Amino acid sequence: MADVPPPDLRNDHRNPTGLHVPGLLDDRVVLPGDARYEGARLVANAAIDRRPAAIVLARSVEDIVATVRFAGDRGIRLAVRAGGHSAVGYGVADDAIVLDVSRLDDIGIDAASGTVWVGAGATAGALTAAVHPGGYAVPFGDWGEVGIAGITLGGGVGWLVRRFGMTIDSLLAVELVTAAGERLMASAAEHPDLFWAVRGGGGNFGVATRFRFQLRAVDTVLAGDVIVRATPEVLANLVGVLAGAPDGLTVMPSIMAAPPMPELPEDWHGRLVVFLSFCHSGPIGDDERVVDLLRSLGESRQVAIGRKPYPAMFPEPSGTREAFASGTLFVDELDDAAIRIIERRMASPSSPEALVHLRVLGGAYARVANDATAFAHRDRRAMVWLITPFADAADAPRHEAWTADFEAELRAAGCGSGAYSNFLGRDGPTELRAAYPPATLARLGELKARYDPGNLFRSNLNILPTP
Template sequence: MTTLDVSALRTRFRGQVVAPGDAGYDAARRLFYGGLDPRPAVVIRPADAAEVAGVVTLARETGLELSVRCGGHSLVGHSVVDSGIVIDLAGLRAIAVDVEERTVWAQAGLTAGDVTNTVSEHGLAIGFGDTGTVGIGGITTGGGVGFLSRKYGMTIDNVLAAEVVTADGQILQVDAENHPDLFWAIRGGGGNFGVVTRFKYRLHQVPGVVGGMLMLPATPDVVHGFLREAAAAPDELSVIVNVMTAPPMPFIPADLHGQLVALGLVCYAGPADEGEKVLAPIRALAEPLADFVRPITYAEMFPAEEGGGGGEFHPTATARTLFADELSLDTVTRVLNQLETAPAPMRVTQFRPLGGAIARIADDATAYAHRGRPFMVNVAAFLDGPDTRPEREQWVLETAAIAENGDPGAYVNFLGEDGARRAREAYPGATWERLTQVKRQYDPENLFRHNVNIPPAA
């Protein structure tokens, strides 16, 4: 270990160098989720890919732990390492749209909202997740499941090329022809193989969508019907159904505050008249408690909100992600019973019907190996303090066990405290073996280990 000379670092790098005692230090180390208080030795915001390589070299020279930050949304704070070096990509914000080719080069300091807003000016879109403040680096390397996934595939299915800084400080241009194994691994394998400094994405013509929030009563028949209709709908429709306690928002009747509701986020990527027809059976399940679904631009699916770690809302929760091959009425009923009797005032079970374009790609085409799974489920309970964690964790595990069926599986971007234990569920069978081989080639010393880690093959 070496003590860092911060003055020397400020001479060495053109990008911003933030150290303990600096006015911006607390903001630089703050994360989206609460309950985390890492104190890095230094946060460096490189000016370009060459400086990213320089910081990687610095970590090797000093022996200090290294982490990479894009949006700061890691559930367990992987992006800010305690007592080590943080590469904060916030300064890498260049974006170049080729309207005729329908592609965009975007640097990894941009958020999903940044890229979406820029390309939407041309009637184009690339699907990320469902939160605009998430950094594109993290969501892309982990997979990217969101509002356009059933129509146009996951984010990784639209990555055409990338620029990657590897553990030895090289800057590589990777695609299907150049370093194909590395290109395969960064599409779903997370940040294990290097620092991706920019991506080239395929864009799609999406002049408008029928989208927004639809809130329905959280009865077993309504929630099961919502999932059944969404799974059977054309690929143009992607939905996220959050069964949760109604927040005290002004558009929700006061007598519903704190009561269970089914809050659906709906996106139909097609003509408005067709979207209304597809959504009619869902609306007919029950009288909506709130209905904000309407023709909008795709960018409006990502409303303005407090960015990354800079806002005042820093939730602390325990969660579990899983897949389900079926969600029967009985299963949904039992999950809702769990939600009714949960110890946490704020709790949620999120259902995501998958399929469509996601499932039409082979499991081994990318490092995301769960193509055929029809449903993703996420269970979370918010904490009121550290002493509430044990009971909330137990409730989450019990609820997840009710919903889970089929082979064990996990989506790496939603793994939390259980990430180390469940890495093999995120990357089953041959996917894990291939990833460890790629890791051995590009990061044999496991420099990039603050993530859901894939060790190099022996």
């Protein structure tokens, strides 16, 4: 971490919004009017357009402590941001201080213990690239620009989920700055209650400054897409077949209208297909068998299948922001009702790019008890993530309503329940109860009362303190 003195946050200056904000006018504090402000307030979802009072570009843990104390003492809203990829836009709020930790991105690999310490500002792609030369990986998601902080605190489901479990199943320790401005370590040995809470409870309990992960041996993987026609039979078999595959195979099926790809027969174009995007990190000797399994689901075409280094699973950053609406629930299969709803909704989507994305679970994910961490959906066989990308951010309400109605219809028909906090497209008490079963939520509320009684950390799926 950078060894520089923290900003003098006692010395208030008034910014153009009239709010007291961090006073040291050095390059760590970006105020409205600063040439950097318009860029610094942006988050990944282009539908989010908010104007914070100030953005603190923290360079050290001391900067974080000072900012937390400053916001806490004055009752100013605080939004903590790492990779900025929250779909709801938790990393920025109107009139708040945004505490941006993305510069705390040091990575320290300890090959002897097979572990890595990483600053909370690193991205999943950067850490994946850094540990790969040693033959290692940490299981994150499918997107390199996502911050390790947000994905880990929410749980983390990605290409290695069936082989090594969720991101939190490789988490050994996390250092936090609490609402009181104190630094403490949470692990199985230190503050184990807090360690339970941060594995799924999000940013409710403090600002994470660094994480320690167990490294997993992963070198090359077989990956690509098998595309099958989305007939009712294929959809009905999808979850059951893939959840029973060898643990080394993780598949992320996306149900969507077939684009006019040369690999696909012309009469498939525009009709519903399933992209079976997969990653096989198991033995090379099983490669052929897993592709055969995917092809057995229905009439299929293959695209770009081959062995590649694991970091190639993360697309290169495009440099562009995209607006998207999002919805989430868990299912154990796609039953007849779900198939009918998906077929009807996808026949007239609010955006031609809409997709029903699934994460088929099982394997190592399922070998952890529901109450072992604050993420309590280990017994579910698949996650559904409704993703509706759209071009014009001004159209957000229409796409958000379409996506929310789609999700609500699936829930009302009994097709699924629950929610993965990291895939939520909106929040409130209903979403909170979907993300956390009653016993989990009760325990989280008690821990919130202990570690953040004043609810300073509330720009997240907010857990209220329950003394």
